[in-house]
Amino acid sequence: MTTKERIEGMLSPYRVLDLTDEKGLMCGKLLGDLGADVIKVERPGGDATRNIGPFYHDEVDPEKSLFWFAFNTSKRGITLDIEKAEGREILKRLVKGADIVIESFAPGYLDGLGLGYADLEKVNPGVIMVSITPFGQSGPYRGYKAPDIVAWGMGGQMYSVGPPEHPPVQISHHAQAYLHGSVEAAVGAMVALFEKQSSGKGQHVDLSIQSSLAQATYMLTASWDHGQTIRPRQDPESTREVARMQRVWPCKDGFVMWFFFPGEAGKRRNPPLIEWMDSEGMANDFLREFDWEAFGVPPTPEELLEETPDERRQRLQTRREALEEPTGKFFMSHTMAELMDGAVKHRVTLYPLNNTAAILESAQLAARGFWAEVEHPELDTTITYPGAFTWASETPPGISRRAPLIGEHNEEVYQQELGMSAEEIQSLKQAGVI
Amino acid sequence: MEKKPLEGIKVVGFTWYVAGPQTTKTLAACGAEVISIEGRTRVDPQRTTGPYKDGESGVDRSGDFNQYNAGKMSIALNLADPKGIEIAKKLVSRADVVVENYAGGVMKRMGLGYEDLRKVKPDIIMLSACMQGQTGPHADHPGTGYQLTALSGFYYITGWPGEEPSPPDGPYPDYIVPRFSVLAILAALDYRRRTGKGQYLDLSQYENAIHFLSPLILDNVVNQRVATRVGNSSPYAAPHGVYRCRSENRWCGISVATDEEWKIMCWLMSETEWVQEERFSTLEGRKANKSELDMLMEEWTMERSPGEITNMLRRFNMPVRRLERGEVELAEDAEFAERAAVAMPHGAYSCKSEDRWCAIVVQTDEEWQSFCRVIGNPEWTKDAKFSTLKSRQENEEEMDRLIGEWTINFSAEEVMTRMQEAGVAAGILETGQDLMDKDAQLKYRGLFEELDHPEIGKYRAAGTAFKLSKSLTQLKSAPTLGEHNEYILKELLGMSDEEVVQLVIEGAVE
Structure with a gap:
């Protein structure tokens, strides 16, 4: 089998060696989807990441991990034991021909093998090494362990999430924290690649997953920096009316997301819903005549002193019920699909709480040709994948091949590209190097 | 460079x-x-x-x-x-x-x-x-991003099983x-x-957001399984969750100078009757009854976290500070020092301590042994109910309660440090303050850079996640x-x- 004819992509000239585990797999996937030649280097027998579920037809098998499939598209795959001396030499030969090396081992591990950036730079001064770790290559927490929930919490993404009767809650299932780190690492790789055009030299990109999370928050670090305030999970004493308004609403077959916008935005965004309800005979005079511009605007001290806190609380509670009761009834009289269609038609800022099934049925995603059909001949099937992460007029990215099988491209890479003989490969196999 | x-x-x-x-x-x-x-x-x-x-x-x-x-x-x-x-x-x-x-x-x-x-x-x-x-x-x-968080499936998979979905933090x-x-x-x-x-x-x-759901999309395509919310549980680890820790003492600095400010303060505290009393209605009266007033103020602040109090007062442009070191810190504050002579109540009042949490994850048997050592090998850890990953998962609720009885005695910082030093994954659920002022690693990396703004003066913003x-x-x-x-x-x-x-x-x- 020869290398597949590659369509010219944004990153076609580049070769990437991917030594990562689940902390970094998506980085290489994206560079591959952008056209780079990405080689996933696995340990003999296959990476441990292949044991992460879910699995194809729930059959636990390293060749059937859907997690592996999802984040290894557009990569070729070889096996190599870099803890063995011969393996290290082979990796160095591969590094000679590589532009980018991505890894997510614990800090210091590769240095210990003589494969750290200082070593690889000697082999190939132009190489860019991207290290993806929870906290970075150095510093007081460099040795700390960070499964998703730990990285997520330490990145500030969890403290204010969830209902108050439980502990704070993370997003369920696979690690979100690692995905943020992986994509940001791809950004770091590209910045270094850009810089290389002027300096001619590669460099070491040290990505901290925690930093990638801590840089992406809303009203969290800003509240502390600008107001020395810790934003609580829920503020039961809040005098802000909008903070108490409902966001998740049950409908006939699920939930929708809607909230009454305050002030200026409210004047623009809330009336379309009331008009839509009215067109179905489900609005009332209270809703029709509501003063949205004044809604949710913090009162002045003078206004506040006109009533006691109890009076104010009572008045807002009554008003809230008068707003929410008919709205809730209206949503309950429709399905999610009806509400989405109506929202588009009436230009209402309302969205369904989609699950994966609803996402797969989305008319919008279908119309944009988002989904990619990827062949898996050994499973005798074709699987639908999330497609290009962006549409591009000249060089659209996309999945060039399904995730590699264990050692699938050993021969192609070792024999045809590194020029090893069949005997050499055989003896390396016997020695457990590949 | x-x-x-x-x-x-x-x-x-x-x-x-x-x-x-x-x-x-x-x-x-x-x-x-x-x-x-x-x-x-x-x-x-x-x-x-x-x-x-x-x-x-x-x-x-x-x-x-x-x-x-x-x-x-x-x-x-x-x-x-x-x-x-x-x-x-x-x-x-x-x-x-x-x-x-x-x-x-x-x-x-x-x-x-x-x-x-x-x-x-x-x-x-x-x-x-x-x-x-x-x-x-x-x-x-x-x-906006808030609505899109619902559309792209993240509301649906965040929260506790059998309960309504919970919104993730912010416009995800x-x-x-x-x-x-x-x-x-x-x-x-x-x-x-x-x-x-x-x-x-x-x-x-x-479409970008859906890329962060990829394995769940494939699971739906191939196995017709619709992913739902599972709280904080994980099939690969137990304990795996978030535990409440002890909180440190917290104070709030409050200063009431004018009668107008006192009226607002009264309004905010109106559930307590004493604020309406005549002897507190003038500055002279409040000063004459200082010790009683301070005691009553503290009764009110003790019911509230510093965050709640600062939020409430700040809305009315009342001077307020969150303090770590009580009076000492307040004495160094220029605005408060200036008001000291003309204000009452004026001082540092202790508050209800806040939610502090630490996530702990134990994946291997070796980590379980280390975990037990850190918490002092209590009797319950020797119970067969908790000896394997599977049995720990079966008895998760009881185990989490027992772990919580230990973590509540220590600050979140202590729990994290003790666990990590023993090789057990643990991390504070960090607040804005933790991220910007307490986290030693982010400080080491200098993630938050100090900048000079023409209108607001010095402030900090996060730089790149890569070095x-x-x-x-x-x-x-x-x-x-x-x-x-x-x-x-x-x-x-x-x-x-x-x-x-x-x-x-x-x-x-x-």
Whole structure:
């Protein structure tokens, strides 16, 4: 089998060696989807990441991990034991021909093998090494362990999430924290690649997953920096009316997301819903005549002193019920699909709480040709994948091949590209190097 | 180390809220020149959204605006005016990249679509990042990142089993999209360098977010399984969860000088009857009854966290401080020192301590042994109910309760440090304060850079998540609205004083 004819992509000239585990797999996937030649280097027998579920037809098998499939598209795959001396030499030969090396081992591990950036730079001064770790290559927490929930919490993404009767809650299932780190690492790789055009030299990109999370928050670090305030999970004493308004609403077959916008935005965004309800005979005079511009605007001290806190609380509670009761009834009289269609038609800022099934049925995603059909001949099937992460007029990215099988491209890479003989490969196999 | 990696690249941003601004902020941190095209007729709503510096609203005082726009220049144009459009096009003609995240179709309607812009700069790279992409039946459906979080499935998979879905924190896709956007722009720049061709990138925030669900999408396609919310549980670890820890003492500094301030204070505390009493109604009266008043004040503050109290008081521009060290700290505070003679109540009052949490994850048997050692090998850990991963998962509720009885005795910092030193994964659920002031690792990496803002003075914003061994990334302050009008028009576009004045009079420059 020869290398597949590659369509010219944004990153076609580049070769990437991917030594990562689940902390970094998506980085290489994206560079591959952008056209780079990405080689996933696995340990003999296959990476441990292949044991992460879910699995194809729930059959636990390293060749059937859907997690592996999802984040290894557009990569070729070889096996190599870099803890063995011969393996290290082979990796160095591969590094000679590589532009980018991505890894997510614990800090210091590769240095210990003589494969750290200082070593690889000697082999190939132009190489860019991207290290993806929870906290970075150095510093007081460099040795700390960070499964998703730990990285997520330490990145500030969890403290204010969830209902108050439980502990704070993370997003369920696979690690979100690692995905943020992986994509940001791809950004770091590209910045270094850009810089290389002027300096001619590669460099070491040290990505901290925690930093990638801590840089992406809303009203969290800003509240502390600008107001020395810790934003609580829920503020039961809040005098802000909008903070108490409902966001998740049950409908006939699920939930929708809607909230009454305050002030200026409210004047623009809330009336379309009331008009839509009215067109179905489900609005009332209270809703029709509501003063949205004044809604949710913090009162002045003078206004506040006109009533006691109890009076104010009572008045807002009554008003809230008068707003929410008919709205809730209206949503309950429709399905999610009806509400989405109506929202588009009436230009209402309302969205369904989609699950994966609803996402797969989305008319919008279908119309944009988002989904990619990827062949898996050994499973005798074709699987639908999330497609290009962006549409591009000249060089659209996309999945060039399904995730590699264990050692699938050993021969192609070792024999045809590194020029090893069949005997050499055989003896390396016997020695457990590949 | 002095040269920044993207020096020489010129970017024009038509951005608002978070996704677009964070995209150009990363480019700016890496050395690109970023000109943000803003306006006064149509102000970026992020500029008019709190939290504001010291609780005082104003277009140059928004915390999240200043966070996400660090390192850029700002020009205020009226894009409803043809001359405003003309200036925008002049800026595009000298640029490499245009980034916009308005609603689908808006740029085109203003005459600033890709086809318009490539006429003034044939090899321009333009990235649009609206909610659902520029094409398709929902292209121009209005919404923000909050709604998109629901649409893209994250509400549905966050929360506790059998309960209503919970919203993740903030506009979640806004945290995802800028990463993909910068990646696409830098890849397109490389392609342009090799071929001379620019291009149009039509990125859908919805589609980006779905990439973070990929394994669950495949599970649905292949196994027809619809992923739902599972709280904090994990099939690979037990214990795996979040445990409540002991909190430190907290204080709030409060100072009431005028009778007007006292009235507001009374209003806020009106559930307690004593505040209405006549002997407290004047400053003299309050001073004469100082010790009683302080005791009663503390009864009220003890019921509330410092965060609640600062929120309440700040809304009415009352001076208030969160304190770590009580009176000592307050004495160093200039504003409070100045008020000391003329205010009562005035002082540091202790508050209810706040929620503190630490996540703990035990994956292997070895880690379980270490975990048990750290918590002092209590009897229950020897029970067969907890000896294997499977049995721990079966008895998760009981185990979590027992662990909670241990963690509550220690601060979150102690729990994390003790666990990690023994090789067990643990981490504080960090607040804004933890991230910016307490986390030793983020401090070590210098993630939050101190910047000098023309209006609000010193503040901090997050720099890049990656460090480069041979080049520098660094932020500058976010701009005030229209801060660089003159510089951009005169120095970059070569206009004369007269021309600029004329544009201001006509309203094209705001």
